[in-house]
Amino acid sequence: QKEVEQDPGPLSVPEGAIVSLNCTYSNSAFQYFMWYRQYSRKGPELLMYTYSSGNKEDGRFTAQVDKSSKYISLFIRDSQPSDSATYLCASRGTSYGKLTFGQGTILTVHP
């Protein structure tokens, strides 16, 4: 079993829809949770990170972590075609920066 599991999709939504992306993790030592966005033929770029449980909002993006259920979510409001990409969740413990990634979810937002 992978330490971070993510539904690979693909997910296709119309422009303006609310998108929900989810991951689960198994390592109780994970304390930091990140969402990266990766466009085709590019490296991942950090969207958001959260520490421990709770919510964090940044513009149209909201990240949620529920440590009791080991569940990580990213919500995208008013989705745009430019949001079409692969979204990767990642987690790490407190010791150092090694990140463990999920498989990635391919998102397409069509006009």
Next chain:
Amino acid sequence: DTGVSQDPRHKITKRGQNVTFRCDPISEHNRLYWYRQTLGQGPEFLTYFQNEAQLEKSRLLSDRFSAERPKGSFSTLEIQRTEQGDSAMYLCASSLDLGRDSGANVLTFGAGSRLTVL
């Protein structure tokens, strides 16, 4: 500084040949990481450096793989006797570690070096 640079962006080689990738991190970053990403998968950790010291290597990093970071600046990843299973995107990332548990230790990734082994 324009971010993390990787070279070459794409390398095609024949099975059995050696290849080397170079990564130039963000200049003030003291940590450097190598990840491998295959099609349809998330990045998998290979190794990381704190300055010039290689502090951890994944089991994925067989003895055909060697990474160096001389003088704590750029890094190279060499793959000897390449196999078709080595075909992947090799991602480099860097971060600034401020000591102890200094927060998220955000990794900035380069665009990657894509390896195709024929």
